[in-house]
Amino acid sequence: MAKVTANQGLTERLQAALKERGQRWTDQRQIIVDVLAASDGHATGAELVERVRQDDPSATPSTVYRTLDLLEELGLARHHHGPDGRETYHLEETTEHGHLHCRGCGAEQELDAAAAAPILRAITGATGFSADLDHLSLQGLCAACRADQKG
Amino acid sequence: MAKVTANQGLTERLQAALKERGQRWTDQRQIIVDVLAASDGHATGAELVERVRQDDPSATPSTVYRTLDLLEELGLARHHHGPDGRETYHLEETTEHGHLHCRGCGAEQELDAAAAAPILRAITGATGFSADLDHLSLQGLCAACRADQKG
DNA sequence: ATGCTTATTGCAACGTGTTGCGATAGACTT
DNA sequence: AAGTCTATCGCAACACGTTGCAATAAGCAT
Structure with missing residues:
Protein backbone atom coordinates (compact mmCIF):
# COMPACT_ATOMS: atom_id res chain seq x y z
CA MET A 1 0.00 0.00 0.00
CA GLU A 92 0.77 27.60 11.21
CA GLU A 93 -2.43 25.52 11.11
CA THR A 94 -2.17 25.51 14.88
CA THR A 95 -3.77 28.68 16.10
CA GLU A 96 -1.39 31.49 16.76
CA HIS A 97 -0.11 31.42 20.29
CA GLY A 98 2.66 32.55 22.58
CA HIS A 99 4.72 30.67 25.13
CA LEU A 100 5.44 31.00 28.83
CA HIS A 101 8.41 29.27 30.44
CA CYS A 102 8.56 28.98 34.19
CA ARG A 103 12.12 29.28 35.46
CA GLY A 104 11.05 27.66 38.74
CA CYS A 105 9.58 24.34 37.68
CA GLY A 106 10.50 24.40 33.99
CA ALA A 107 6.91 24.09 32.92
CA GLU A 108 5.89 25.44 29.56
CA GLN A 109 2.48 26.89 29.03
CA GLU A 110 0.77 28.07 25.88
CA LEU A 111 -0.86 31.41 25.60
CA ASP A 112 -3.80 31.55 23.24
CA ALA A 113 -5.05 34.59 21.43
CA ALA A 114 -7.87 35.27 23.87
CA ALA A 115 -5.63 35.16 26.91
CA ALA A 116 -3.02 37.23 25.14
CA ALA A 117 -5.35 39.96 23.97
CA PRO A 118 -5.07 42.14 27.09
CA ILE A 119 -1.30 41.67 27.06
CA LEU A 120 -0.99 42.76 23.46
CA ARG A 121 -3.24 45.70 24.18
CA ALA A 122 -1.02 46.69 27.11
CA ILE A 123 2.05 46.47 24.88
CA THR A 124 0.52 48.66 22.23
CA GLY A 125 -0.69 51.09 24.86
CA ALA A 126 2.71 51.37 26.54
CA THR A 127 4.94 51.39 23.47
CA GLY A 128 3.01 51.83 20.22
CA PHE A 129 4.33 48.41 19.19
CA SER A 130 2.00 45.83 17.80
CA ALA A 131 3.68 42.63 18.98
CA ASP A 132 3.59 39.29 17.17
CA LEU A 133 1.88 36.74 19.36
CA ASP A 134 3.73 33.95 17.62
CA HIS A 135 7.05 35.36 18.62
CA LEU A 136 6.02 36.06 22.17
CA SER A 137 8.09 33.89 24.45
CA LEU A 138 8.12 34.96 28.07
CA GLN A 139 10.11 33.70 30.98
CA GLY A 140 9.10 34.12 34.58
CA LEU A 141 7.56 32.36 37.54
CA CYS A 142 4.25 30.55 37.29
CA ALA A 143 1.56 31.00 39.92
CA ALA A 144 2.45 27.76 41.71
CA CYS A 145 6.15 28.59 41.96
CA ARG A 146 5.38 32.05 43.24
CA ALA A 147 3.24 30.54 45.95
CA ASP A 148 6.05 28.13 46.84
CA GLN A 149 8.51 30.95 47.21
CA LYS A 150 6.27 32.73 49.63
CA GLY A 151 5.71 29.58 51.66
CA MET B 1 51.30 53.48 34.06
CA GLU B 92 22.91 44.36 35.63
CA GLU B 93 23.95 47.87 36.76
CA THR B 94 21.87 49.05 33.85
CA THR B 95 18.31 49.19 35.08
CA GLU B 96 16.27 46.16 34.29
CA HIS B 97 14.60 46.46 30.93
CA GLY B 98 13.03 44.55 28.09
CA HIS B 99 13.54 44.77 24.34
CA LEU B 100 11.34 45.39 21.35
CA HIS B 101 12.45 44.47 17.85
CA CYS B 102 10.59 45.89 14.89
CA ARG B 103 10.41 43.39 12.05
CA GLY B 104 9.60 46.23 9.66
CA CYS B 105 12.53 48.61 10.05
CA GLY B 106 14.75 46.49 12.26
CA ALA B 107 14.82 49.10 14.98
CA GLU B 108 15.44 47.99 18.51
CA GLN B 109 13.83 49.80 21.38
CA GLU B 110 14.28 49.42 25.10
CA LEU B 111 11.42 49.01 27.45
CA ASP B 112 12.00 50.40 30.91
CA ALA B 113 10.33 49.25 34.08
CA ALA B 114 7.79 52.05 34.13
CA ALA B 115 6.64 51.46 30.57
CA ALA B 116 6.58 47.73 31.16
CA ALA B 117 4.56 47.83 34.36
CA PRO B 118 1.13 47.70 32.70
CA ILE B 119 2.34 44.92 30.41
CA LEU B 120 3.62 42.81 33.29
CA ARG B 121 0.36 43.42 35.11
CA ALA B 122 -1.58 42.26 32.07
CA ILE B 123 0.53 39.11 31.89
CA THR B 124 -0.04 38.30 35.53
CA GLY B 125 -3.74 39.03 35.17
CA ALA B 126 -4.15 36.83 32.11
CA THR B 127 -1.92 33.92 33.12
CA GLY B 128 -0.85 34.05 36.75
CA PHE B 129 2.72 34.28 35.52
CA SER B 130 5.05 36.87 36.90
CA ALA B 131 7.28 37.53 33.90
CA ASP B 132 10.93 38.56 34.04
CA LEU B 133 11.32 41.94 32.47
CA ASP B 134 14.94 41.22 31.65
CA HIS B 135 13.99 38.26 29.55
CA LEU B 136 11.18 40.05 27.79
CA SER B 137 12.09 40.27 24.12
CA LEU B 138 9.20 41.09 21.84
CA GLN B 139 9.00 41.18 18.11
CA GLY B 140 6.41 43.11 16.18
CA LEU B 141 5.78 46.28 14.25
CA CYS B 142 6.63 49.69 15.65
CA ALA B 143 4.19 52.55 15.42
CA ALA B 144 5.93 54.09 12.40
CA CYS B 145 5.94 50.85 10.41
CA ARG B 146 2.32 50.24 11.20
CA ALA B 147 1.50 53.69 9.87
CA ASP B 148 3.51 52.94 6.72
CA GLN B 149 1.62 49.74 6.11
CA LYS B 150 -1.69 51.52 6.26
CA GLY B 151 -0.49 54.26 3.91
C1' DA C 1 11.05 10.40 -24.94
C1' DT C 2 14.87 13.93 -25.09
C1' DG C 3 16.94 18.03 -23.95
C1' DC C 4 17.11 22.49 -21.49
C1' DT C 5 16.89 25.55 -17.61
C1' DT C 6 17.56 26.38 -13.00
C1' DA C 7 15.70 25.08 -8.28
C1' DT C 8 17.13 21.89 -4.99
C1' DT C 9 20.27 18.88 -2.84
C1' DG C 10 24.55 17.18 -0.43
C1' DC C 11 28.84 18.30 1.01
C1' DA C 12 32.13 20.71 3.42
C1' DA C 13 33.33 24.53 5.98
C1' DC C 14 32.09 28.03 8.97
C1' DG C 15 29.89 30.70 13.23
C1' DT C 16 28.14 30.62 17.85
C1' DG C 17 27.91 28.42 22.09
C1' DT C 18 28.71 24.20 25.35
C1' DT C 19 31.11 20.45 27.67
C1' DG C 20 34.83 17.08 29.44
C1' DC C 21 39.35 16.70 30.82
C1' DG C 22 44.17 17.30 32.02
C1' DA C 23 47.27 21.14 33.18
C1' DT C 24 47.80 25.49 35.48
C1' DA C 25 47.71 28.53 39.02
C1' DG C 26 44.87 31.00 43.09
C1' DA C 27 44.33 31.13 47.92
C1' DC C 28 45.03 29.23 52.23
C1' DT C 29 47.86 26.50 55.78
C1' DT C 30 52.03 25.46 57.94
C1' DA D 1 58.69 30.19 51.56
C1' DA D 2 56.88 25.74 50.41
C1' DG D 3 53.02 22.68 50.11
C1' DT D 4 48.15 21.49 49.50
C1' DC D 5 43.67 21.75 47.66
C1' DT D 6 40.79 22.73 44.04
C1' DA D 7 38.87 26.51 41.09
C1' DT D 8 39.94 28.05 36.68
C1' DC D 9 42.04 27.74 32.26
C1' DG D 10 43.07 26.07 27.47
C1' DC D 11 42.25 22.62 24.39
C1' DA D 12 39.71 19.64 21.64
C1' DA D 13 35.48 17.85 20.47
C1' DC D 14 30.78 18.38 20.16
C1' DA D 15 25.78 20.44 19.11
C1' DC D 16 22.86 23.50 16.55
C1' DG D 17 22.32 26.37 12.56
C1' DT D 18 23.97 28.71 8.25
C1' DT D 19 26.21 29.41 3.82
C1' DG D 20 28.82 28.69 -0.82
C1' DC D 21 29.40 25.73 -4.43
C1' DA D 22 29.24 21.86 -7.65
C1' DA D 23 26.26 17.93 -8.88
C1' DT D 24 21.62 16.41 -9.33
C1' DA D 25 17.09 16.31 -10.76
C1' DA D 26 12.26 18.75 -11.29
C1' DG D 27 9.42 20.79 -14.54
C1' DC D 28 8.77 22.53 -18.95
C1' DA D 29 9.24 22.65 -24.16
C1' DT D 30 10.05 20.17 -28.22
Whole structure:
Protein backbone atom coordinates (compact mmCIF):
# COMPACT_ATOMS: atom_id res chain seq x y z
CA MET A 1 0.00 0.00 0.00
CA ALA A 2 1.32 3.36 -1.00
CA LYS A 3 2.17 5.67 1.84
CA VAL A 4 -0.61 8.18 1.91
CA THR A 5 0.35 11.59 3.13
CA ALA A 6 -1.71 12.54 6.10
CA ASN A 7 -2.07 16.09 4.86
CA GLN A 8 -3.78 16.09 1.53
CA GLY A 9 -5.10 19.61 1.73
CA LEU A 10 -1.90 20.99 3.11
CA THR A 11 0.19 19.34 0.45
CA GLU A 12 -1.99 20.65 -2.32
CA ARG A 13 -1.92 24.16 -1.02
CA LEU A 14 1.82 23.92 -0.80
CA GLN A 15 2.27 22.55 -4.29
CA ALA A 16 0.14 25.33 -5.72
CA ALA A 17 2.02 28.01 -3.80
CA LEU A 18 5.35 26.68 -4.98
CA LYS A 19 4.34 26.40 -8.59
CA GLU A 20 3.17 29.96 -8.55
CA ARG A 21 6.63 31.03 -7.43
CA GLY A 22 8.45 28.85 -9.93
CA GLN A 23 9.59 26.52 -7.19
CA ARG A 24 9.48 22.77 -7.02
CA TRP A 25 7.78 20.01 -5.16
CA THR A 26 10.11 17.26 -3.94
CA ASP A 27 9.95 14.12 -1.86
CA GLN A 28 12.01 15.75 0.85
CA ARG A 29 9.57 18.59 1.18
CA GLN A 30 6.71 16.16 1.44
CA ILE A 31 8.52 14.33 4.21
CA ILE A 32 9.37 17.48 6.09
CA VAL A 33 5.79 18.71 5.96
CA ASP A 34 4.55 15.31 7.13
CA VAL A 35 7.00 15.25 10.00
CA LEU A 36 6.10 18.76 11.03
CA ALA A 37 2.41 17.88 10.97
CA ALA A 38 3.02 14.69 12.94
CA SER A 39 4.96 16.47 15.67
CA ASP A 40 2.19 18.96 15.86
CA GLY A 41 3.03 20.43 19.19
CA HIS A 42 6.45 22.00 19.09
CA ALA A 43 9.69 20.50 17.91
CA THR A 44 13.19 21.93 17.85
CA GLY A 45 15.11 22.11 14.61
CA ALA A 46 17.39 19.28 15.67
CA GLU A 47 14.45 17.05 16.54
CA LEU A 48 12.86 17.65 13.17
CA VAL A 49 16.12 16.88 11.40
CA GLU A 50 16.37 13.60 13.22
CA ARG A 51 12.80 12.58 12.49
CA VAL A 52 13.15 13.45 8.84
CA ARG A 53 16.28 11.31 8.67
CA GLN A 54 14.30 8.35 9.95
CA ASP A 55 12.12 8.61 6.86
CA ASP A 56 14.96 9.52 4.54
CA PRO A 57 18.47 8.93 5.86
CA SER A 58 19.97 10.82 2.97
CA ALA A 59 18.41 14.09 4.12
CA THR A 60 20.86 16.63 5.48
CA PRO A 61 20.38 19.38 8.07
CA SER A 62 20.88 22.11 5.52
CA THR A 63 17.99 20.84 3.45
CA VAL A 64 15.70 20.53 6.44
CA TYR A 65 16.47 24.00 7.71
CA ARG A 66 16.18 25.52 4.26
CA THR A 67 12.80 23.88 3.83
CA LEU A 68 11.64 25.11 7.21
CA ASP A 69 12.65 28.63 6.19
CA LEU A 70 10.71 28.19 2.99
CA LEU A 71 7.62 27.01 4.86
CA GLU A 72 7.83 30.09 7.01
CA GLU A 73 8.10 32.32 3.98
CA LEU A 74 4.97 30.71 2.64
CA GLY A 75 3.26 31.30 5.97
CA LEU A 76 2.81 27.58 6.61
CA ALA A 77 5.11 27.26 9.59
CA ARG A 78 6.42 29.42 12.35
CA HIS A 79 9.35 29.30 14.67
CA HIS A 80 10.25 31.04 17.86
CA HIS A 81 13.18 30.82 20.24
CA GLY A 82 12.95 29.11 23.59
CA PRO A 83 14.60 30.57 26.69
CA ASP A 84 17.81 28.76 25.79
CA GLY A 85 17.82 30.30 22.32
CA ARG A 86 17.02 27.07 20.48
CA GLU A 87 14.56 27.15 17.65
CA THR A 88 11.13 25.62 17.99
CA TYR A 89 8.89 25.07 14.98
CA HIS A 90 5.21 24.42 14.57
CA LEU A 91 2.74 24.44 11.71
CA GLU A 92 0.77 27.60 11.21
CA GLU A 93 -2.43 25.52 11.11
CA THR A 94 -2.17 25.51 14.88
CA THR A 95 -3.77 28.68 16.10
CA GLU A 96 -1.39 31.49 16.76
CA HIS A 97 -0.11 31.42 20.29
CA GLY A 98 2.66 32.55 22.58
CA HIS A 99 4.72 30.67 25.13
CA LEU A 100 5.44 31.00 28.83
CA HIS A 101 8.41 29.27 30.44
CA CYS A 102 8.56 28.98 34.19
CA ARG A 103 12.12 29.28 35.46
CA GLY A 104 11.05 27.66 38.74
CA CYS A 105 9.58 24.34 37.68
CA GLY A 106 10.50 24.40 33.99
CA ALA A 107 6.91 24.09 32.92
CA GLU A 108 5.89 25.44 29.56
CA GLN A 109 2.48 26.89 29.03
CA GLU A 110 0.77 28.07 25.88
CA LEU A 111 -0.86 31.41 25.60
CA ASP A 112 -3.80 31.55 23.24
CA ALA A 113 -5.05 34.59 21.43
CA ALA A 114 -7.87 35.27 23.87
CA ALA A 115 -5.63 35.16 26.91
CA ALA A 116 -3.02 37.23 25.14
CA ALA A 117 -5.35 39.96 23.97
CA PRO A 118 -5.07 42.14 27.09
CA ILE A 119 -1.30 41.67 27.06
CA LEU A 120 -0.99 42.76 23.46
CA ARG A 121 -3.24 45.70 24.18
CA ALA A 122 -1.02 46.69 27.11
CA ILE A 123 2.05 46.47 24.88
CA THR A 124 0.52 48.66 22.23
CA GLY A 125 -0.69 51.09 24.86
CA ALA A 126 2.71 51.37 26.54
CA THR A 127 4.94 51.39 23.47
CA GLY A 128 3.01 51.83 20.22
CA PHE A 129 4.33 48.41 19.19
CA SER A 130 2.00 45.83 17.80
CA ALA A 131 3.68 42.63 18.98
CA ASP A 132 3.59 39.29 17.17
CA LEU A 133 1.88 36.74 19.36
CA ASP A 134 3.73 33.95 17.62
CA HIS A 135 7.05 35.36 18.62
CA LEU A 136 6.02 36.06 22.17
CA SER A 137 8.09 33.89 24.45
CA LEU A 138 8.12 34.96 28.07
CA GLN A 139 10.11 33.70 30.98
CA GLY A 140 9.10 34.12 34.58
CA LEU A 141 7.56 32.36 37.54
CA CYS A 142 4.25 30.55 37.29
CA ALA A 143 1.56 31.00 39.92
CA ALA A 144 2.45 27.76 41.71
CA CYS A 145 6.15 28.59 41.96
CA ARG A 146 5.38 32.05 43.24
CA ALA A 147 3.24 30.54 45.95
CA ASP A 148 6.05 28.13 46.84
CA GLN A 149 8.51 30.95 47.21
CA LYS A 150 6.27 32.73 49.63
CA GLY A 151 5.71 29.58 51.66
CA MET B 1 51.30 53.48 34.06
CA ALA B 2 49.29 50.66 35.47
CA LYS B 3 46.03 50.02 33.78
CA VAL B 4 43.40 51.17 36.20
CA THR B 5 40.17 49.28 36.07
CA ALA B 6 37.30 51.61 35.38
CA ASN B 7 35.04 49.78 37.77
CA GLN B 8 36.48 49.94 41.24
CA GLY B 9 33.22 49.39 43.05
CA LEU B 10 32.04 46.68 40.78
CA THR B 11 35.31 44.82 41.00
CA GLU B 12 35.30 44.94 44.77
CA ARG B 13 31.75 43.70 45.01
CA LEU B 14 32.66 40.89 42.69
CA GLN B 15 35.79 39.91 44.60
CA ALA B 16 33.84 39.80 47.84
CA ALA B 17 31.04 37.73 46.31
CA LEU B 18 33.50 35.25 44.87
CA LYS B 19 35.46 34.90 48.08
CA GLU B 20 32.29 34.16 49.95
CA ARG B 21 31.59 31.30 47.59
CA GLY B 22 35.12 29.96 47.68
CA GLN B 23 35.73 31.13 44.17
CA ARG B 24 38.64 33.04 42.71
CA TRP B 25 39.48 36.37 41.26
CA THR B 26 41.55 36.22 38.11
CA ASP B 27 42.93 38.59 35.50
CA GLN B 28 40.59 37.15 32.90
CA ARG B 29 37.58 37.89 35.01
CA GLN B 30 38.77 41.44 35.51
CA ILE B 31 39.15 41.86 31.78
CA ILE B 32 35.75 40.39 31.02
CA VAL B 33 34.03 42.64 33.54
CA ASP B 34 35.86 45.64 32.12
CA VAL B 35 34.88 44.76 28.58
CA LEU B 36 31.28 44.22 29.58
CA ALA B 37 31.22 47.56 31.36
CA ALA B 38 32.83 49.30 28.39
CA SER B 39 30.32 47.94 25.91
CA ASP B 40 27.59 49.00 28.23
CA GLY B 41 24.74 48.87 25.79
CA HIS B 42 24.31 45.35 24.55
CA ALA B 43 26.89 43.03 23.06
CA THR B 44 26.56 39.55 21.68
CA GLY B 45 28.62 36.74 23.10
CA ALA B 46 30.82 36.62 20.03
CA GLU B 47 31.49 40.37 20.22
CA LEU B 48 32.50 40.09 23.83
CA VAL B 49 34.81 37.19 23.07
CA GLU B 50 36.51 39.21 20.38
CA ARG B 51 36.95 42.28 22.57
CA VAL B 52 38.33 40.23 25.41
CA ARG B 53 40.85 38.69 23.02
CA GLN B 54 42.08 42.13 22.11
CA ASP B 55 43.10 42.64 25.73
CA ASP B 56 44.27 39.07 26.22
CA PRO B 57 44.80 37.02 23.07
CA SER B 58 45.20 33.87 25.11
CA ALA B 59 41.60 34.01 26.27
CA THR B 60 39.34 31.33 24.81
CA PRO B 61 35.60 31.37 24.12
CA SER B 62 34.90 28.75 26.75
CA THR B 63 36.41 30.91 29.44
CA VAL B 64 34.52 33.97 28.35
CA TYR B 65 31.18 32.19 28.20
CA ARG B 66 31.78 30.47 31.50
CA THR B 67 32.60 33.77 33.11
CA LEU B 68 29.50 35.37 31.65
CA ASP B 69 27.43 32.53 33.12
CA LEU B 70 29.12 33.12 36.45
CA LEU B 71 28.37 36.83 36.34
CA GLU B 72 24.75 36.01 35.71
CA GLU B 73 24.66 33.62 38.64
CA LEU B 74 26.01 36.41 40.80
CA GLY B 75 23.33 38.71 39.48
CA LEU B 76 25.88 41.05 37.91
CA ALA B 77 25.03 40.47 34.30
CA ARG B 78 22.05 39.41 32.24
CA HIS B 79 21.52 37.98 28.83
CA HIS B 80 18.56 37.57 26.60
CA HIS B 81 18.06 36.20 23.10
CA GLY B 82 17.52 38.43 20.11
CA PRO B 83 15.00 37.55 17.42
CA ASP B 84 17.68 35.50 15.64
CA GLY B 85 18.38 33.52 18.80
CA ARG B 86 21.81 35.02 19.43
CA GLU B 87 22.75 35.91 22.95
CA THR B 88 23.05 39.50 24.07
CA TYR B 89 24.65 40.45 27.35
CA HIS B 90 24.57 43.55 29.49
CA LEU B 91 25.59 44.46 33.01
CA GLU B 92 22.91 44.36 35.63
CA GLU B 93 23.95 47.87 36.76
CA THR B 94 21.87 49.05 33.85
CA THR B 95 18.31 49.19 35.08
CA GLU B 96 16.27 46.16 34.29
CA HIS B 97 14.60 46.46 30.93
CA GLY B 98 13.03 44.55 28.09
CA HIS B 99 13.54 44.77 24.34
CA LEU B 100 11.34 45.39 21.35
CA HIS B 101 12.45 44.47 17.85
CA CYS B 102 10.59 45.89 14.89
CA ARG B 103 10.41 43.39 12.05
CA GLY B 104 9.60 46.23 9.66
CA CYS B 105 12.53 48.61 10.05
CA GLY B 106 14.75 46.49 12.26
CA ALA B 107 14.82 49.10 14.98
CA GLU B 108 15.44 47.99 18.51
CA GLN B 109 13.83 49.80 21.38
CA GLU B 110 14.28 49.42 25.10
CA LEU B 111 11.42 49.01 27.45
CA ASP B 112 12.00 50.40 30.91
CA ALA B 113 10.33 49.25 34.08
CA ALA B 114 7.79 52.05 34.13
CA ALA B 115 6.64 51.46 30.57
CA ALA B 116 6.58 47.73 31.16
CA ALA B 117 4.56 47.83 34.36
CA PRO B 118 1.13 47.70 32.70
CA ILE B 119 2.34 44.92 30.41
CA LEU B 120 3.62 42.81 33.29
CA ARG B 121 0.36 43.42 35.11
CA ALA B 122 -1.58 42.26 32.07
CA ILE B 123 0.53 39.11 31.89
CA THR B 124 -0.04 38.30 35.53
CA GLY B 125 -3.74 39.03 35.17
CA ALA B 126 -4.15 36.83 32.11
CA THR B 127 -1.92 33.92 33.12
CA GLY B 128 -0.85 34.05 36.75
CA PHE B 129 2.72 34.28 35.52
CA SER B 130 5.05 36.87 36.90
CA ALA B 131 7.28 37.53 33.90
CA ASP B 132 10.93 38.56 34.04
CA LEU B 133 11.32 41.94 32.47
CA ASP B 134 14.94 41.22 31.65
CA HIS B 135 13.99 38.26 29.55
CA LEU B 136 11.18 40.05 27.79
CA SER B 137 12.09 40.27 24.12
CA LEU B 138 9.20 41.09 21.84
CA GLN B 139 9.00 41.18 18.11
CA GLY B 140 6.41 43.11 16.18
CA LEU B 141 5.78 46.28 14.25
CA CYS B 142 6.63 49.69 15.65
CA ALA B 143 4.19 52.55 15.42
CA ALA B 144 5.93 54.09 12.40
CA CYS B 145 5.94 50.85 10.41
CA ARG B 146 2.32 50.24 11.20
CA ALA B 147 1.50 53.69 9.87
CA ASP B 148 3.51 52.94 6.72
CA GLN B 149 1.62 49.74 6.11
CA LYS B 150 -1.69 51.52 6.26
CA GLY B 151 -0.49 54.26 3.91
C1' DA C 1 11.05 10.40 -24.94
C1' DT C 2 14.87 13.93 -25.09
C1' DG C 3 16.94 18.03 -23.95
C1' DC C 4 17.11 22.49 -21.49
C1' DT C 5 16.89 25.55 -17.61
C1' DT C 6 17.56 26.38 -13.00
C1' DA C 7 15.70 25.08 -8.28
C1' DT C 8 17.13 21.89 -4.99
C1' DT C 9 20.27 18.88 -2.84
C1' DG C 10 24.55 17.18 -0.43
C1' DC C 11 28.84 18.30 1.01
C1' DA C 12 32.13 20.71 3.42
C1' DA C 13 33.33 24.53 5.98
C1' DC C 14 32.09 28.03 8.97
C1' DG C 15 29.89 30.70 13.23
C1' DT C 16 28.14 30.62 17.85
C1' DG C 17 27.91 28.42 22.09
C1' DT C 18 28.71 24.20 25.35
C1' DT C 19 31.11 20.45 27.67
C1' DG C 20 34.83 17.08 29.44
C1' DC C 21 39.35 16.70 30.82
C1' DG C 22 44.17 17.30 32.02
C1' DA C 23 47.27 21.14 33.18
C1' DT C 24 47.80 25.49 35.48
C1' DA C 25 47.71 28.53 39.02
C1' DG C 26 44.87 31.00 43.09
C1' DA C 27 44.33 31.13 47.92
C1' DC C 28 45.03 29.23 52.23
C1' DT C 29 47.86 26.50 55.78
C1' DT C 30 52.03 25.46 57.94
C1' DA D 1 58.69 30.19 51.56
C1' DA D 2 56.88 25.74 50.41
C1' DG D 3 53.02 22.68 50.11
C1' DT D 4 48.15 21.49 49.50
C1' DC D 5 43.67 21.75 47.66
C1' DT D 6 40.79 22.73 44.04
C1' DA D 7 38.87 26.51 41.09
C1' DT D 8 39.94 28.05 36.68
C1' DC D 9 42.04 27.74 32.26
C1' DG D 10 43.07 26.07 27.47
C1' DC D 11 42.25 22.62 24.39
C1' DA D 12 39.71 19.64 21.64
C1' DA D 13 35.48 17.85 20.47
C1' DC D 14 30.78 18.38 20.16
C1' DA D 15 25.78 20.44 19.11
C1' DC D 16 22.86 23.50 16.55
C1' DG D 17 22.32 26.37 12.56
C1' DT D 18 23.97 28.71 8.25
C1' DT D 19 26.21 29.41 3.82
C1' DG D 20 28.82 28.69 -0.82
C1' DC D 21 29.40 25.73 -4.43
C1' DA D 22 29.24 21.86 -7.65
C1' DA D 23 26.26 17.93 -8.88
C1' DT D 24 21.62 16.41 -9.33
C1' DA D 25 17.09 16.31 -10.76
C1' DA D 26 12.26 18.75 -11.29
C1' DG D 27 9.42 20.79 -14.54
C1' DC D 28 8.77 22.53 -18.95
C1' DA D 29 9.24 22.65 -24.16
C1' DT D 30 10.05 20.17 -28.22
